[in-house]
Amino acid sequence: MQSDLPKVLHRLAGVPLIGHALAAARSLEPEQIIVVAGHGGDKVASATAKLDPEAEIVRQTEQLGTGHAVRQTLPALEGFEGKVIVLYGDTPFIGQDTLAALSSHPADVVVLGFEAEDPGRYGRLVVTDRGLERIVEFKDADEATRRIALCNSGVMALDAALLRKLIVRIDNNNAAGEYYLTDLVELARAEGHRADVVTCDEEETLGINTRAELAQAESAFQTRARAEALENGVTLSDPETVWFALDTVIGRDAIIGQNVVFGPGVTVESGAEILPFSHLEGCHVSAGATVGPFARLRVGAELGSDVHVGNFVEIKNSVLDEGVKVGHLTYLGDASVGEHSNIGAGTITCNYDGVMKHRTQIGARAFIGSDTMLVAPVRVGAEAVTGSGSVITDDVEDGALALGRARQANKPGLGVRLMQALRARKEKR
Template sequence: MSDNPAALIVLAAGQGSRMQSDLPKVLHRLGGVPLVGHALAAGRALEPERIVVVAGHGAQAVEKAVAKLEPDAAIALQTEQLGTGHAVLQAMPLLEGFDGRVIVLYGDTPFIGEDTLLALSSHPADVVVLGFEAADPGRYGRLVVGPEGLERIVEFKDADAATCAIRLVNSGVLAADAALLRELLPHVGNENASGEYYLTDIPALARAAGRRVEVVTCDESETLGINTRAELAAAEAAFQSRARELALEDGVTLTDPATVWFALDTVIGRDAIIGQNVVFGPGVTIESGAEILPFCHLEGCHVSAGATVGPFARLRPGAELGGDVHVGNFVEIKNSVLDEGVKVGHLTYLGDAHVGERTNIGAGTITCNYDGVFKHKTEIGADAFIGSDTMLVAPVRVGARAMTGSGSVVTEDVPDDALAIGRSRQVTKPGLATRLMQALRQKKGK
């Protein structure tokens, strides 16, 4: 991190009409989280003193999402979308008293890297513009650089043939000292075809004031902006490809990399094994040496070393699996802690439960945790044995080394070492099955 204090302004006010969506553009998901979350995550590398997100279209929804992603972020409202310069102007009152480097990012540009942000933050120039060498410069604004740094930004429509030949173009990302921004933003005009106030005027105003303006460059792939559903799909493919590469480089085994899907914050330890068609939602940590078998979906959970999950298992938010736990096929775990060595083989739902060490959960077990209004907790002690097809009606406790009979409905606490059987007595009627079938076939024939 640079010694210079940093603050972030993330512009997230646009509607994104080309997305053909009622959802604000920055809330469309990439890697399991809203687009704006990527800018916020990258910005954490700077350990910023202040973070301001400028919201406009769908401001309430944006504010709600940002509160989950970055609780310390402040929200500035841009009630009229009058350009990027106007958006930054709305954010500045929330940076009152801050003295340091302000970095302006875009909520729909998810791939700006930490190294690039650190370069912007630590550069000694008064204003720093982020540029890139474009394979096809197209209609980008050109960056004209001379011996004294960035001389000017020339919009495509104003560029002559020589300027159009320049491949160094403007990304829109900018860094400047807070005091200088406060001084220059009121002087940004709207004498242009769109009648908007553009942040790109800041470098020219800074040079006119005798300030130093420079360019930091990054790879073109970092500047990819999302404006359409097709671009969002392409960005998802790029994100997943990079996430798979990083996992392999970190010593994770991916049996079929192309079928594994990561979230932005997925953490997997070395020597973990991930089978094909595994999907990681947000908030997943897999410790070293754990194995996730094919066709599993995990979100908001923690899997300890030596545990195995799947195939066809689902771990929902709040699932905590201890070491050497086995969760088998068609098992769903939600907001539950499974201590070391627990075995949940198949066809089971555990919600709002705590299961003690080495306990075995039989097939078809369900913790009946919801009464239609409240969620209730199930406690199962260590070394217990839960018979197949047991219904545990919470709130309920099954003690250590206790057992339940298969097919039981358990509504009362079971003491340590006890056996609980809660089912109707079987009644057998000799010959009745045959007589019933004969009667039904005769009825069908008529």
């Protein structure tokens, strides 16, 4: 990857690659998830804790192959009775149906295979009428074996007790000097256990090893996500310009304009509209709401039904109740806005004092005049009004008018004389 960042932490669809593997694993509702952190282990462990706090981390201090990696999980698997499925943090597209087929297959060892258009340097699966006989790594394969098109994805499912018994018998007597997980197949068969293959489309097994492959994977994900959105009744005005995250949820009859970007954690309910050039992350948009154009919803933004957030508006960690209107050029951070309130252009909640964040509370049906600065912590009551250009530092009671600006003074003729003096100064330079 030509990067200081561990490969599995490079982002695809808004989340690290390992997040895709974790999401796939969670689809099976497993008893436990164990992440083997090798290269860049501290960073991988930290990212995993944020993505899936319940996942257990084990360390592989030396990178000696897939068999060696799985062996590090033995203490965590002690006493577990059931099936173990081995996934890879750089293989993001394994589908839920494929994993279900692996977990339900009756064979003692089940390997996920695929028919490759260009088998290249993949390991080959040697299958007979007795099932999967062995997996041969490309480096160790003869010419006849290399002509086999059925390839190994690396994904495997097997009984936990059998794994504990056999994993310690794997050696590194091969061309790479590594401990191959794939050797489990021959070890199991030697003891009379059956091994078999579940197949999937090649696209599911795409592994990420370069920046170019990461870009190809992003393109593939976005193409699929756009098609699913259209199929589910979402209108995309220009599908090729809309970008989704792994967990984006959009209800039917929602309308998404051109050049809209969804970061992680976004839910848009049915009938909402996101206008062009808007960016959303970690937020919820209720039915009937409109957002944009050129709006930004940040983490913690909660928009009630029929809310309007207009152009060049930024919302962060704020709740806007039903019918609130925030037309343009406004920042609302750490705020609560009551139903049917109107927020004028240029309004800012001054929520940060340099050390702490503070909240602004605006009651129902309040009217916040243009260019109002709300210096938090502060409360504006229901049906209260603030005058344009006000700086509000004290609470405003229900129904009151708050004016917080300096008195205007007009100086007759001074404007003309001032401009004349400035022009004369400019001519002398």
